[in-house]
Amino acid sequence: MEKVITIDGPAGVGKSTTAKGVAEALQWQYIDTGAMYRAMALAATQAGIDPSNGEEVLPVLERTDIELYPTLPVRIKLNGSEVTKEIRSAEVSEASSKISVHGFVRRKLVELQQELGRKQPSVLEGRDTGTVVFPNAGLKIFLDASVEERAARRLRDYRKAGKEIALEKIVEELRIRDQRDRTRKESPLVPADDAVILMTDGMSLCEQIDKVMMIVRERFGIGDHS
Numbered sequence: 767m768e769k770v771i772t773i774d775g776p777a778g779v780g781k782s783t784t785a786k787g788v789a790e791a792l793q794w795q796y797i798d799t800g801a802m803y804r805a806m807a808l809a810a811t812q813a814g815i816d817p818s819n820g821e822e823v824l825p826v827l828e829r830t831d832i833e834l835y836p837t838l839p840v841r842i843k844l845n846g847s848e849v850t851k852e853i854r855s856a857e858v859s860e861a862s863s864k865i866s867v868h869g870f871v872r873r874k875l876v877e878l879q880q881e882l883g884r885k886q887p888s889v890l891e892g893r894d895t896g897t898v899v900f901p902n903a904g905l906k907i908f909l910d911a912s913v914e915e916r917a918a919r920r921l922r923d924y925r926k927a928g929k930e931i932a933l934e935k936i937v938e939e940l941r942i943r944d945q946r947d948r949t950r951k952e953s954p955l956v957p958a959d960d961a962v963i964l965m966t967d968g969m970s971l972c973e974q975i976d977k978v979m980m981i982v983r984e985r986f987g988i989g990d991h992s
């Protein structure tokens with residue numbers, strides 16, 4: 767069985783925390799595919815182009831080199847410079863959702879993700895890692911939660927970081943990103959036919975990780991986690 771676990775789902779569902787927790791418990795590589803789309807979006811932003819415009823994005827992509835280190839904490843370089851922090855801004859979040867609609871962007875990044883994931887047992891996190899990147903993954907998880915639940919979790923994260931944002935604004939942003947991610951022509955956000963779908967409303971992140979680890983143990987017969 768391919769030693770690959772894919773964790774897909776919409777924005778704000780706790781994929782990162784869950785995928786990192788599972789990778790850490792198993793001592794497997796952690797591949798944050800969203801970080802790659804974010805780095806590409808940052809390249810577009812730095813070049814001053816519109817990430818939705820394929821004709822403008824193509825030449826930027828051709829001169830863009832992205833290196834993701836599949837470690838914890840995650841590190842990512844864009845054309846040789848570390849951009850680990852820069853890719854987390856709200857502007858880059860929005861641009862990454864826009865740039866990820868282009869098939870030629872996806873093909874380049876999927877290739878990089880497959881190359882990394884083939885080297886060592888890996889946990890991948892994203893939108894299409896179970897459907898497109900590793901369709902033969904040993905385990906595919908699709909995390910989901912209502913938009914209200916995800917917005918409430920985001921609000922708690924913002925507050926912890928000392929930021930105050932209206933809940934309605936977060937709900938609205940999540941709805942827009944969801945709509946774009948789920949309805950794009952190229953690799954839309956959908957669960958793979960053989961994915962385990964976990965509805966996480968009302969679950970804490972710890973419970974989420976525990977639940978996924980239970981499924982991992984059953985599937986692979988590994989990874990004791992108390």
Ligand code: DC
Binds near residue numbers: 893
């Ligand atoms: O998971 P994230 O928020 O870091 O992802 C940023 C954007 O990148 C998200 O809006 C959609 C896109 N993305 C994608 O299209 N496919 C992936 N496998 C991962 C992310």
